[in-house]
Structures are given as C-alpha cells and as structure tokens.
Amino acid sequence: MxxxxxxxxxxxxxxxxxxxxxxxxxxxxxxxxxxxxxxxxxxxxxxxxxxxxxxxxxxxxxxxxxxxxxxxxxxxxxxxxxxxxxxxxxxxxxxxxxxxxxxxxxxxxxxxxxxxxxxxxxxxxxxxxxxxxxxxxxxxxxxxxxxxxxxxxxxxAGITAYHAVKKALPYIYAGTQVVVVGIGGLGHFAVQLLKVMSPATVIALDTNRERLTFAEQLGADRVALAADDGGIKEVLNATGGSGADVVLDFVAENDTPSYALQYMRQSRGATYIVVGYGGVVAPTTLDMISKEINVIGSIVxxxxxxxxxxxxxxxxxxxxxxxxxxxxxxxxxxxxxxxxxxxxxxxxxx
Ligand SMILES: [Zn+2]
Ligand SMILES: [Zn+2]
Structure with a gap:
C-alpha cells in the first residue's frame, strides 16, 4: 500500500x-x-x-x-x-x-x-x-x-476543541464574554460548540480578516483583529472595556499568552484555557491571587x-x-x- x-x-x-x-x-x-x-x-x-x-x-x-x-x-x-x-x-x-x-x-x-x-x-x-x-x-x-x-x-481537532470547551463550561454564564484565539482547524469548531453548548457571548480573535468573517458565519457574536498589540485594543473594545472572562487559546505561541493576560478581565476570576502550545504563560503569583486567575491546560x-x-x-x-x-x-x-x-x-x- x-x-x-x-x-x-x-x-x-x-x-x-x-x-x-x-x-x-x-x-x-x-x-x-x-x-x-x-x-x-x-x-x-x-x-x-x-x-x-x-x-x-x-x-x-x-x-x-x-x-x-x-x-x-x-x-x-x-x-x-x-x-x-x-x-x-x-x-x-x-x-x-x-x-x-x-x-x-x-x-x-x-x-x-x-x-x-x-x-x-x-x-x-x-x-x-x-x-x-x-x-x-x-x-x-x-x-x-x-x-x-x-x-x-x-x-x-474536533475532540480537542470539544474537551477544551467542556473545561470552559463551568465558568460560563449568560453574559460571559469568551474569546476564541485562532480561527483555524480547532478554533472554527470551538466557536460553533460554544454557541451550541453555552449562553456565552463569543468573540473570535485572529490575525486574518478572512478568518474573522468565517467565524461570524459560524456564529461568533463579535470579532477582534489581532494587530501588533495581539488584539488587546480590539478585545477590550469588543468586551465593552471589561476584558474577556474566559479565553480559549488555540495558538498559545510566542507572545500570545502575555497578550491574553492583558485582555482578560482584570478585576476578578478570569479563566485562561491553553490548548495550543509553544509559548510561556507567566502571570505573577501576586496577579494570580489578587485577580484569582485560573490557568487550565487541555489536551485532546x-x-x-x-x-x-x-x-x-x-x-x-x-x-x-x-x-x-x-x-x-x-x-x-x-x-x-x-x-x-x-x-x-x-x-x-x-
Ligand atoms: Zn491533530
Ligand atoms: Zn489504559
């Protein structure tokens, strides 16, 4: 063969x-x-x-x-x-x-x-x-x-996105703003799953406008373009200034995790779920306790x-x-x- x-x-x-x-x-x-x-x-x-x-x-x-x-x-x-x-x-x-x-x-x-x-x-x-x-x-x-x-x-791709979305569900209520980072093979699927399985407001984040349009077709409520600042400005705009309650990161390479820590809700209890790999997640311990940040890994x-x-x-x-x-x-x-x-x-x- x-x-x-x-x-x-x-x-x-x-x-x-x-x-x-x-x-x-x-x-x-x-x-x-x-x-x-x-x-x-x-x-x-x-x-x-x-x-x-x-x-x-x-x-x-x-x-x-x-x-x-x-x-x-x-x-x-x-x-x-x-x-x-x-x-x-x-x-x-x-x-x-x-x-x-x-x-x-x-x-x-x-x-x-x-x-x-x-x-x-x-x-x-x-x-x-x-x-x-x-x-x-x-x-x-x-x-x-x-x-x-x-x-x-x-x-x-399917079960990896599904497993990660299930890990996010306990943190999602009506009104929760969830950012999906990377609208590729996994992310385009996570957008659909979040809409089917939760009452989240879903914000798609990508470096490519065509993929953002694709995310909207799949049900994303809002989109944010990751420009030089990794999307910090656009995510803050898309969340009315409050920042993301939950981030599902299907990229997690290079500076993506540090950007995510900056556009997550700073006041309390934001959750960062890591699915992609290659970068480093490094919140300070003081930030972790004072903001009660959850960092969760997810595989397949x-x-x-x-x-x-x-x-x-x-x-x-x-x-x-x-x-x-x-x-x-x-x-x-x-x-x-x-x-x-x-x-x-x-x-x-x-
Ligand atoms: Zn694979
Ligand atoms: Zn076994």
Whole structure:
C-alpha cells in the first residue's frame, strides 16, 4: 500500500516525508482492526512532528514511520475477538490506542492511559496511508451510509476543541464574554460548540480578516483583529472595556499568552484555557491571587467525548469545514496549512 512516512526531521515537507510503498498491515492480535482509510486530517501537530517539536517528548521514535492521527474510513478486517464490526462499516478512530484496564482508562480519562499507543506520533504507523492498523477500543461506528471523509478531523481537532470547551463550561454564564484565539482547524469548531453548548457571548480573535468573517458565519457574536498589540485594543473594545472572562487559546505561541493576560478581565476570576502550545504563560503569583486567575491546560479528549461529538454532528449542530487533497499531494496540503491558507481543515484522501 501507499504511505507517507517520516524519514528525517527539520527538512521541507517534501524531503522529510516520502510517499512510499510498504506492506499492508496484518492482524496480529485478536483485538486488532484494520481500517481502509477514507480520510486523514492534516494537523498542525504533523508540522510540529516534522520540526522535531515532539521528538523528545515521544521518546525519540525510530524513523521512518507513517504519520497521521485523524483517521476515518471503513472496516477492512477484524481480529478474532472483535464482535460488532463488519467489513465495510464506516468508522472514525479515537487517536489513542488504550488498554482499557489501567486506572486512567477505568475512570474514563483514557487520554492518560498508562499503556497508550499513539499511531502517527510515537513511531507507530498512522493514517497517511491506504490502511491503518488500530485496536477495537479506538473505533466508533458511524451510522450506515455516513461518508467518513469530512469527519476525519473530528478525531483530533474536533475532540480537542470539544474537551477544551467542556473545561470552559463551568465558568460560563449568560453574559460571559469568551474569546476564541485562532480561527483555524480547532478554533472554527470551538466557536460553533460554544454557541451550541453555552449562553456565552463569543468573540473570535485572529490575525486574518478572512478568518474573522468565517467565524461570524459560524456564529461568533463579535470579532477582534489581532494587530501588533495581539488584539488587546480590539478585545477590550469588543468586551465593552471589561476584558474577556474566559479565553480559549488555540495558538498559545510566542507572545500570545502575555497578550491574553492583558485582555482578560482584570478585576476578578478570569479563566485562561491553553490548548495550543509553544509559548510561556507567566502571570505573577501576586496577579494570580489578587485577580484569582485560573490557568487550565487541555489536551485532546476522551473516547466518550468523541462519541458525544459524533452525536452533535449527526444532529447537524456542528460542522467541520474541510478541504480534501489526494494523499500524493501531502506536501502541498502541509504547505497550505503552514501558510495559513486552509479555511477549516485539510483532509488527505488515499
Ligand atoms: Zn491533530
Ligand atoms: Zn489504559
């Protein structure tokens, strides 16, 4: 089968990653499932993998391996103990293969599985390929007739936004002003979720006017352009001078966190939820106590949350905008994402 594999870090996408022929994956465990990939989401994390941002955190995986962690398709083959799945069923895969037995799994916090395996990230082959080997526990069966292609980005971008919005909900009341930073693959989704799941006033913040218009189409109440001051002036205007009660930061690189600390409500209890990464959040301890600032981290989301999201999607209440590229155009798809030219999410189709 064809697969896009990482051979070398810190090279242009077309050199770091190569489209090659590899043997089809084989069932080796009774709980294995082989999925014929219909769509694989193109994620900023894929760019960060090529840039070696994750290399040490992932224990320096052996190269080459196939990347791609936002996968949806059709069941191709199942292991001997798998029941309830048949060849041809449309499915989406939770990105982490979990054991189901450890304490984290048993408490529903499966993203922290002690034996978790992350295809496409940790050296295990992912979904930029024709077939993916995963395990029964990752699979969510979609309604018969569902086209899995546009759903692929829900597997990571979708649940990451959903998990972060759920973390924000206890701090949101009618009148709460929530700023969504970065209207990309995750942010455009968070805007919709906030409108569906809360009475928040949603303010979209981005450096790009086209994305702000997109956010308005998705239901944002107000928009703010991040100019040289990171959007401080426009967010203060958009919030009537009071500042944001809750900030969901899908960027969190460079100076973005320090700007956020300045356009958050200064008088009391603002909440800053970090979803992007790369920068440093450094409020003083005096500021933290005197303003009662909450700083909360958020990563991906659970299997159960992905099922909840599939239900919201089935109800037609949320939607990921996707642009498809043939698998062989992976370099172009990554370049477009890197240049900020993809509205919503790119999806590779083998
Ligand atoms: Zn991702
Ligand atoms: Zn586990």
């Amino acid at each position: 064809k697969a896009v594999r990482l051979y070398e870090y810190n090279r242009p996408f077309g050199e770091a990653l190569k489209l090659v022929n590899v043997p089809d994956p084989k069932i080796t465990s009774p709980t294995d499932v082989i999925v014929k990939i219909a769509g694989a989401g193109v994620c900023r994390t894929d760019i960060h993998i090529v840039q070696a941002v994750w290399r040490d955190a992932l224990g320096n995986p052996n190269l080459p391996y196939t990347i791609g962690h936002e996968n949806a398709g059709f069941v191709e083959e199942v292991g001997s103990s798998v029941t309830g799945l048949a060849k041809g069923d449309p499915v989406i895969c939770h990105p982490l293969m979990t054991c189901g037995l450890c304490r984290a799994c048993r408490t529903g916090y499966d993203m922290a599985c002690e034996h978790g395996v992350f295809p496409g990230l940790d050296g295990t082959d992912g979904g930029y390929a024709e077939y993916l080997k995963t395990s029964e526990r990752t699979i969510i069966k979609l309604a018969p007739g569902t086209d899995p292609v546009p759903l692929a980005p829900f597997a990571d 989301g659970s299997y159960a949350e992905l099922t909840e999201l599939m239900e919201l999607n089935r109800q037609g209440r949320v939607h990921i905008s996707s642009t498809t590229f043939p698998l062989s155009d992976y370099e172009h798809a990554l370049d477009e994402l890197d240049a900020g030219r993809v509205l919503g999410r790119g999806v590779l189709v083998p």
